Amino acid sequence: MTKQGTILGGVLVALLASTAMAVAEDKPIQFVECGDAPSAVHVANIKKWEAANPGFPVSVEVVGWGQCQDKVTTLAVAGTPVGLAYIGSRALKQLASNDLIVPIPMSDDEKKAYYNYIPDTVTFDGKQWGSPVAFSTKALYWNKDLFTAAGLDPEKPPVTWAEEIADAKAISEKTEAAGFGVVAKTFDNTMHQFLHWVYTNGGSVIDADGNITLDSKNNLEALTALKDITAYAEEGPTAYEQNEVRAIFLDGKLGMIQAASGARGLLKDVKFKWGVTLLPLGPEAKGPGTLLITDSMAVFKGTGVEDQAISLAKFLTDPANQTEYEAEQGLTPLRPGPAVDAMVAADATWKPFLDSIQFGGPEPLLTDYVGLQNTMIEMVQSVVTGQAEPQAALTKAAAALEEFK
Template sequence: MNTFTQKTLLGVMLAGTTALPALADDISWIYCGDSIDPVHEKYIADWEAANEGWTVTPEVVGWAQCQDKATTLAAAGSPAAMAYVGSRTLKEFALSELIVPVPMTEEEQGLYYPHIVDTVTFEGTQWGVPIAFSTKAFYWNKDIFEAAGLDPNTPPATWEEEIAFAKQITENTDFAGYGLSAKTFDNTMHQFLHWVYTNNGQIIDADDNIVMDSPEVLAALQAYQDIVPYSVEGATAYEQNEMRAIFLDGQVGMLQASVGAAMRLADTDINWGVANLPLGPSADGPGTLLITDSLAIFAGSGVEEKAIEFAKFITSPDVQLEYEMSPTAGLTPLRPSARVDQLVEESPFWGPYIEGIAYGGPEPLFTDYKGFQNVMIDMVQSVVTGDAEPAEALSEAAAEIEEYK
């Protein structure tokens, strides 16, 4: 085991933690959230009925503690059979030999949208089964556009237009032009990566080379600097959901957000629109960051093979789509289907969330993901606050994340 990685994982162990009950034919599942989704409850029962003698025992753990709970048990040598984890952690778990591979056949891989499988792949092997997927789209307040003298039915198509529109809103109304999130929080990095992937940029390539110090990524960071004067004041105080609340309150003209924003906007009086994320000068087409959460199968439970079987069942196309369409899920579908096509036709706001996938990029996999994330947040914040210029901040960050790959 890599010594640095081992220390990283052991560092999150909590004194006095105990493992889930170990039964020979039981698959223990650390399940993130406040409660089990009814879709999963239904299909757990179906699977148990078809697999006599086997049970699946979910342990519901809140989002803030869920990942640490899975890591703690695994590092202590008493793992759950399966856990819901952010796919960003799979490389760290794999190098620490805490999880087992979950290889996909070419047929299985071909059922997903492009690049989805990349979010769980390290050194050519899949290490988790995607169970949740998020992309972003662009929202604008049509009434604020009109008040600023902009066409309310024409959102910006490029970064250049986005910055110009934000400036016009700020100068001609009492509203902020854009909702920029830069709090010390994981989605500050995610928000920035959406800009990277709408300009054909990369952070780390398929050969594990850091390629972040590039014209494409520099342009994204420069755009951040350029839009700060026309964004909500004090961007470092807000994470994306807090900024979304400001948009829902009708106080900001433009925002990038997940599909959950559309669900919430339906209950407001805001005159809003949704479109593809604006594109940078090097873009080949509509892009977005592709974020997945996955089911990881932990080594040492004694039921690894059966846990893989169940994980693939509970995320199989029909079951997964039913879960994604749950009113409370707010997820982008992982796979194309006739039902997804129908969904886009019935609710056009879904279109941008799907269209951005083809040119999107996966969340980068790092051995020490939190170390990488912190460097990225520091870089963004230094530019947003004016403490550093984009080129300098980018070069320093690119050098610093080398130790975390």
């Protein structure tokens, strides 16, 4: 080979090598994570995944909770989907029904590793459409000082709805505080808070066959109990979402609230004594319940890196990595195991958040989650403001949900 040929050959090899590298680098996975800052655990684990999967660099974009889900949905509808996104599991059915995401299959062993019903939060038509990444249950927090001031036993929180309403009444009438924090703002957790009443009375919104079951005796009792306790709530509950109600409780001006495990950390520096226990039960309850809310990793269709995005989603949420992430975020664990047993042994305030899972229920999966949410919010608001009686509001809402199932 001539010197010129050798040089040209070397250039050709270099060009081919650089082209191969460019092709590999041209297959990035865009990951949208909801929140205010990227999870350090996720960032570290993404680097591990990238090392094992060369040619598929991951770019992480953090989007605020209020815009996150809308952004990834809009991009998908526009034909420019992201590879992977952290979204509320309630959106999965709508996204899948519109052919915007791909399944993330679970083996039977993977399903069995989770707490009860968690796979149900991402399943419809026999397929799993997300990989659970965050889990929230609720418990009842009570202000022991206000219980004492109202003549109640501070070490005896309510066990039933009847006791809860009676305790709220006593606090409202005998102290300067309100008895119970009612959430009724035009915001998604107004629906969530009502569903805690549903699942502490054996109720449901939609069954496994897709039938709307909202208009039931169980749910009528739930909506009636919410109406009754509103008389002893903070003034104007339609102005408050859960974090705003929690702020009143932290200020010592509410007797009881329903809140997630994260409130425990916020209560460390308060000046009053407090406790946390299972959500009180309605007359039809079979055991302690709560709404089981999950967020999931969803893989969007049409990126050309769907298989790699599924691999990344499963890696970030595998038992070891997920446990590390839950500890970082203070989340209710998705899976039972020795680490959870040790956590409860070290801090018994975790117990009610786990004991309520057995009889809890998943967030309803409908094809239009915004329609579901708005219908439920309107129902709750109409009752707590006295504009509608529980039965009429329930019947109206159930009929409206038929359009969104």
